[in-house]
Amino acid sequence: MPQMPEQNELTPPKDGRLARGEATKDRVLDAAERCFAAHGFATVTIRQIAREAGVTLGVVSFHGGSKEELFATVLARRTATLNALRTDALKALQARGGITIRDLVDAYLTPYLEIASRGDPQWRAYAQLIARIVSDDQYYMQVRDLYDPVAQDFIAEMRRIYPDASAKAVATVLTLTVASMLSIVASRVRIAGLSGEPASESALDYRLTLVDFCTGGIEQALAAP
Amino acid sequence: MPQMPEQNELTPPKDGRLARGEATKDRVLDAAERCFAAHGFATVTIRQIAREAGVTLGVVSFHGGSKEELFATVLARRTATLNALRTDALKALQARGGITIRDLVDAYLTPYLEIASRGDPQWRAYAQLIARIVSDDQYYMQVRDLYDPVAQDFIAEMRRIYPDASAKAVATVLTLTVASMLSIVASRVRIAGLSGEPASESALDYRLTLVDFCTGGIEQALAAP
DNA sequence: AAACTATCTGAACGTCCGTATAAAAAGTCA
DNA sequence: TGACTTTTTATACGGACGTTCAGATAGTTT
Numbered sequence: 293m294p295q296m297p298e299q300n301e302l303t304p305p306k307d308g309r310l311a312r313g314e315a316t317k318d319r320v321l322d323a324a325e326r327c328f329a330a331h332g333f334a335t336v337t338i339r340q341i342a343r344e345a346g347v348t349l350g351v352v353s354f355h356g357g358s359k360e361e362l363f364a365t366v367l368a369r370r371t372a373t374l375n376a377l378r379t380d381a382l383k384a385l386q387a388r389g390g391i392t393i394r395d396l397v398d399a400y401l402t403p404y405l406e407i408a409s410r411g412d413p414q415w416r417a418y419a420q421l422i423a424r425i426v427s428d429d430q431y432y433m434q435v436r437d438l439y440d441p442v443a444q445d446f447i448a449e450m451r452r453i454y455p456d457a458s459a460k461a462v463a464t465v466l467t468l469t470v471a472s473m474l475s476i477v478a479s480r481v482r483i484a485g486l487s488g489e490p491a492s493e494s495a496l497d498y499r500l501t502l503v504d505f506c507t508g509g510i511e512q513a514l515a516a517p
Numbered sequence: 518m519p520q521m522p523e524q525n526e527l528t529p530p531k532d533g534r535l536a537r538g539e540a541t542k543d544r545v546l547d548a549a550e551r552c553f554a555a556h557g558f559a560t561v562t563i564r565q566i567a568r569e570a571g572v573t574l575g576v577v578s579f580h581g582g583s584k585e586e587l588f589a590t591v592l593a594r595r596t597a598t599l600n601a602l603r604t605d606a607l608k609a610l611q612a613r614g615g616i617t618i619r620d621l622v623d624a625y626l627t628p629y630l631e632i633a634s635r636g637d638p639q640w641r642a643y644a645q646l647i648a649r650i651v652s653d654d655q656y657y658m659q660v661r662d663l664y665d666p667v668a669q670d671f672i673a674e675m676r677r678i679y680p681d682a683s684a685k686a687v688a689t690v691l692t693l694t695v696a697s698m699l700s701i702v703a704s705r706v707r708i709a710g711l712s713g714e715p716a717s718e719s720a721l722d723y724r725l726t727l728v729d730f731c732t733g734g735i736e737q738a739l740a741a742p
Numbered sequence: 743a744a745a746c747t748a749t750c751t752g753a754a755c756g757t758c759c760g761t762a763t764a765a766a767a768a769g770t771c772a
Numbered sequence: 773t774g775a776c777t778t779t780t781t782a783t784a785c786g787g788a789c790g791t792t793c794a795g796a797t798a799g800t801t802t
Binding site: 743744745747748749753754755757758761768772 | 773774775776777778779780781782783784785786787788789790791792793794795796797798799800801802
């Protein structure tokens, strides 16, 4: 990593150089986000990212560090926002009370579907990148730190609804729910191919079907024998 | 590709050279299958495959052709067997009659879970490789040819059970079912991490939960509004 | 044995990769 | 202006990659 020009909140008189540096750093991270989302970590080259960002080769290393550091930075950059959307939805349910499984499923899935449907192509790329890495155990150590804490909150609430279900069963159905959610982004072309109709533009078009599927699935899988 | 020594069924007097060639070709394909399954296409190198197979570099090209041809060969090699298992299960249901959604789900999922649980490490590797590529639209053109025909047979049967469901809804729930199935193989580490218990050794241990989840999900998603 | 084919070896080729770095450019501050 | 810092350029390096191929080896056929 470079000199990491910190932007102190208490010193608003920004150096023009630092401002420019931050801007190009964002361009690099955005370009990396799009590239990693579209082709995966191994396939993408630093030179591709540089070209996509409109900068020269050295700039990518200067602002992004090594390829692995760049990848980790891109992954972590938007996580707090997504986690906050989910946590806020969960807190709203807890404040209201009378939580159903459908409520929980919807609170977990909808924030992701929304960022995947946003006009902002960077958020769409981020959603696609998540779909790439969460469904691959090779990246689990990174996923664990980024997403599992919030997932555990939802698991705790699910166990309150199904107190007799085993820990493994609850963890399994949550993982199946996540896999289903990600496939809406990762396998949209296949859905189109199988149905013979063109793919929907927005991931939110699948929201009802997806929430129904996961809700019905959890209810059936965790129902008392 | 090399000279492709064809083994004619009508000429059993095999050339000893061809027999040896076929044997090392199998060693190469097996090694490639394990490598691609464990690390994905881009990460794996021909030299890794050669080392894993215990042969020198040139042999991999000689028997496997280019890296892409080798990948395609490995993908296609076991497809007919898996497709036959699913088709046979479907035919048995059709002969019996009175098909339920649970029957269909079980007939589609169980063959995969079984090959993923087999003692044979090559079949396990193949199952892992499928999980890698089917959930990635980047490989859809290959997936379409290999797996979609059988998937269409199951879709046709589902539409018989839910005649009022839209084509897109049926294609969606089948894709969600497939994604859930694959995640049993691809995300077993995450399930273990979320539940706090060690991962099950066999994918078949998740069969009941998985079939319940997908059955309940389809019933809920396709139920008449 | 000799001619022939299939298989394998070992080494090389050109290309692209990630990373590092010296020097130039741009901007700030005294 | 000139000292100073941050950013950008241009280039280079060592290594690993996929692929190719002449020649050695093993096995078959006549």
